[in-house]
Amino acid sequence: MNKRQLAAMAAAAMMLICMPTTAFAALGRPGQPSASVQQQVKSERKVIKKNAKETEEETAKWQQQMLESVNKERKAAGLAELLDGDAAAIRKRMDNTKSQYEVIKLRAEEDTANAVRAYINENKIVGVHLVADAKRYYPYGSLASHVIGFVGDDNTGLYGLEARYEQELEGQSGMVVSTKDNAGNDMMYAYEQYFAAQNGSDLTLTLDTTIQYYLEKGLDTMTDKFAAANGATGIIMDAKTGGILAMASSPSYDLNDFAAVQDKTLRERMERGESTLAEMQLLQWRNKALNDTYEPGSTFKILTLAAALEEGVIERIGGKLEAVIQSDIPKDSSFSLVDSVAKRAREEGCDGVLAIGGGSVLDAAKTAAAAIANHKPAEKLVGTLKVKKQPMPLIAVPTTAGTGSETTIAAVISGTATHRKRQILDPKLVPFAAILDPELTVGLPQGNTIHTAMDALTHALEAYVSTYATPETDRYAEMAAKMIYEALPVVREEPKNVEMREQLLVASFLAGMAFTRTYVGYVHAFAHSIGGRYGVAHGLANAVLLPHIMEYYLPVSAPRLARMAQICGISGDSDEGTRARAFVESIAAMNQTGGVPERLAEFPRAEIDAVIKEAFQECHGTYPVPRYYTRPAARALLEQVCAE
Numbered sequence: 001m002n003k004r005q006l007a008a009m010a011a012a013a014m015m016l017i018c019m020p021t022t023a024f025a026a027l028g029r030p031g032q033p034s035a036s037v038q039q040q041v042k043s044e045r046k047v048i049k050k051n052a053k054e055t056e057e058e059t060a061k062w063q064q065q066m067l068e069s070v071n072k073e074r075k076a077a078g079l080a081e082l083l084d085g086d087a088a089a090i091r092k093r094m095d096n097t098k099s100q101y102e103v104i105k106l107r108a109e110e111d112t113a114n115a116v117r118a119y120i121n122e123n124k125i126v127g128v129h130l131v132a133d134a135k136r137y138y139p140y141g142s143l144a145s146h147v148i149g150f151v152g153d154d155n156t157g158l159y160g161l162e163a164r165y166e167q168e169l170e171g172q173s174g175m176v177v178s179t180k181d182n183a184g185n186d187m188m189y190a191y192e193q194y195f196a197a198q199n200g201s202d203l204t205l206t207l208d209t210t211i212q213y214y215l216e217k218g219l220d221t222m223t224d225k226f227a228a229a230n231g232a233t234g235i236i237m238d239a240k241t242g243g244i245l246a247m248a249s250s251p252s253y254d255l256n257d258f259a260a261v262q263d264k265t266l267r268e269r270m271e272r273g274e275s276t277l278a279e280m281q282l283l284q285w286r287n288k289a290l291n292d293t294y295e296p297g298s299t300f301k302i303l304t305l306a307a308a309l310e311e312g313v314i315e316r317i318g319g320k321l322e323a324v325i326q327s328d329i330p331k332d333s334s335f336s337l338v339d340s341v342a343k344r345a346r347e348e349g350c351d352g353v354l355a356i357g358g359g360s361v362l363d364a365a366k367t368a369a370a371a372i373a374n375h376k377p378a379e380k381l382v383g384t385l386k387v388k389k390q391p392m393p394l395i396a397v398p399t400t401a402g403t404g405s406e407t408t409i410a411a412v413i414s415g416t417a418t419h420r421k422r423q424i425l426d427p428k429l430v431p432f433a434a435i436l437d438p439e440l441t442v443g444l445p446q447g448n449t450i451h452t453a454m455d456a457l458t459h460a461l462e463a464y465v466s467t468y469a470t471p472e473t474d475r476y477a478e479m480a481a482k483m484i485y486e487a488l489p490v491v492r493e494e495p496k497n498v499e500m501r502e503q504l505l506v507a508s509f510l511a512g513m514a515f516t517r518t519y520v521g522y523v524h525a526f527a528h529s530i531g532g533r534y535g536v537a538h539g540l541a542n543a544v545l546l547p548h549i550m551e552y553y554l555p556v557s558a559p560r561l562a563r564m565a566q567i568c569g570i571s572g573d574s575d576e577g578t579r580a581r582a583f584v585e586s587i588a589a590m591n592q593t594g595g596v597p598e599r600l601a602e603f604p605r606a607e608i609d610a611v612i613k614e615a616f617q618e619c620h621g622t623y624p625v626p627r628y629y630t631r632p633a634a635r636a637l638l639e640q641v642c643a644e
Contacts, residue, residue: 075125079104082115094127104128106153138255144212146249146287147205150258156388159258159285161203164390171200206243211236215246223250229265230472233288249288258285275468282385282427291427329357333364334414335422338378342371345392352393355431356440358452359403359538362396363411366429369394370411378413379422387426396431399440401504402452402539404459404512406434414532420614421532430516436509438502446495449504450594451539453488456508457481457587458542461550462521463514464564465557467624476514478567483507485568485590492594522629523549525619526638529611534602543596544641547588552633554580556626601643608638 072094073087080087083105093102108116113130120128136151149160156170157163174197219232228250236246251263259281261267266280286292329337341364345353350372355365369391371378381387396406405411411424441449460480463473487503494500526549527541550561558580565571565583574582591598603611612634619625629637 075123075128078119078123079116079128082112082119083108140209141256142252142254143209143216144207144246144248145252145255145258146285146289147207147247148255150255158385158388160287161205163388165203166389169200169203172198174198206238206241206245207247208245212246212248216248216250216252219248219250220252229470231283231288233292235289247287247289249286251284253284278384279468286427291430329361329364333360333367335377335379338364338367338371338413341365341368342378345372350392352395352432354395354397356397356399358398358400359405359412359455362398362403362405362431363413365394365396366391366405366411366431367413367424370424370426370429381424381426382413382422384425386424387428390428394431395433395435397435397437397440398505398508400444400448400452401441401501401508402455404456404508404515406431406436407509407512408516410516412528412538421528423528423618434509436502436505438498438505441501441505442496442498446492447595448539449491449495450488450596451537451543452508453484453491453504453539454543454546454591454594454596455539456504456511457484458523458546459511459515459520460484460507461546461564462523463511463518465550465553465560465626466515466518466521467626468518470517473514473518476510478564480507480511480514481564482567483510485570485586488590488594519623521549521623521625522552522615522619525615525623526611528618529614530600530603533607533611533614534600534604536600536602540596541600543591543594544598544600545637547584547591548637548640550584550587551581552629552637553626554584599641599643603638603642605639605642605644608635608642611638 072091076087076091076094079085079090083090085105090104093104108130117130119125120130136155138148138150145160147160149162149164150158151162152158157166162169175195177193177195215234215236219234222228223232231250233249234246235244237244251266253262254260261270261277261280261284263280263284266275266284269275270277270280345368353365353369355362367378367381370381370387373389373391374381374387398406407430409425409427409429411429412421413424414421444452457480460477463469464477464481466473469477483503484507487500487507490497490500491504523542523545526545527536527538530536530541531538550557554561554577558577561580561583562571562576565579565586568583568586570586571579571582612631615634616629616631621628
């Protein structure tokens, strides 16, 4: 019995319950000889006969039980039709004698509740009751939806302020303390004590409803006018106080029906088969003002902060910073390590996380920050949208130019026992800020520099050929690939060329922005399996696999790859197919020049089938790849890259 308060109020709803009765199983018809009795008669053995009264009583009892069973079937079917549910499931709940009641449906809308009530009265149904319930209701509908967020069926905040301030808003549940007998049954009238629910705290916002309305209206108007495929966002702030008067993103959604996709453009994408319902839901729920990354502007404020720290300005004005350092992060972080980091951060009372390192370090930090805030073991966050509460603030400082983890919604962690790489996908994982310092990459061994750059190129190309690609992601992918093709040869010859290393860092960042919106594909699926099983560096595995898989995509992705060839300066005026193939060959040539092996010596041929199975579980039918692998094609691919 929680009450939550945030520009919202309770609305009437109904909970439908049924009281169970004992089920009857018909094993034979009473009063009639069974097959065994007939056999006894034929063999002239003794038959026990019942008198007419006993037979009549058993027949009546059987008829009554059959009638009850038929009535249950009829009630279940009728309720299922009204509730749009499963009759068999409802019938199963009716037959449950282990509890005093079974909930058939939670929070039935008022019109549904009225229909059920009429059905019960008209058919004189006993044992089925309507109980008053409550649900979260947002009186302003879609207004400030991205700021407020919403709650799930269990009234737990899932997005926005509802999720961020869950503990403060939740309140304390009420309860009833009663006695039970030795069989565990409630003794309803023997002893009972009622503890009322306690309301959660109120949350007062600086939003002005009028300003918020006009901001949202303006965004919708401009989005329609300019056909902005990726929507828009805006913030209005009181410059004197810093208070946010309005914050909005387009497309929006109705807080009272958050699962429904109302935006015309998003619905059309679903109808054309370009995107799934889940993908469009994520797009409409995304607060672009907070979760997206933008080109220079206020993002430079973090550089100002870094400069202030370096010059000691904060200490001079009386501030004090203390840090707890965790330096033993391996190249493939495990869930046990992440949990130990999270535990230490809690014990030390840390307020934020500063991650300095490669992709494994950044992914571990992102996962730990989420685990701390959500009070869960890291492995419980595996999957999509499992991060319910906003992670602890995280600043990411990459020391390799490849993973793009500083700007993505993903974190990849290895299972402690299985060594299988698992993904956590949630927009909340995007770091609060990223600092790109090329000086930190100068000391990288040449092999690491090349492998991570090829990792970034893989991100850009898998985003580019993805069926989820958009003009925005295409722009990021093209810029990233062009910068890598320009900078990597120079850095290979001049390892201390800071300008070109900076270009590789920016390329990795842009490629991360591309693939975090389109997902990756088979290169990553196979690389995750091979890397998790045999300890192959992720960038190296991507580099070896990339030209082979791009070649497999040629029959369907030639136009895209031909355009990328032109952008990267690979081809001249040849035809489209020739340009596309030349681009794929240029990837293989880049590997060869950089000393990337053609085969992965750690990957045994005998394990090909196991890798295929694992990679298909991750990618096949779920990733938006332009062409799906068959098992024979996948085997042919892996035979080219496994140990000889």
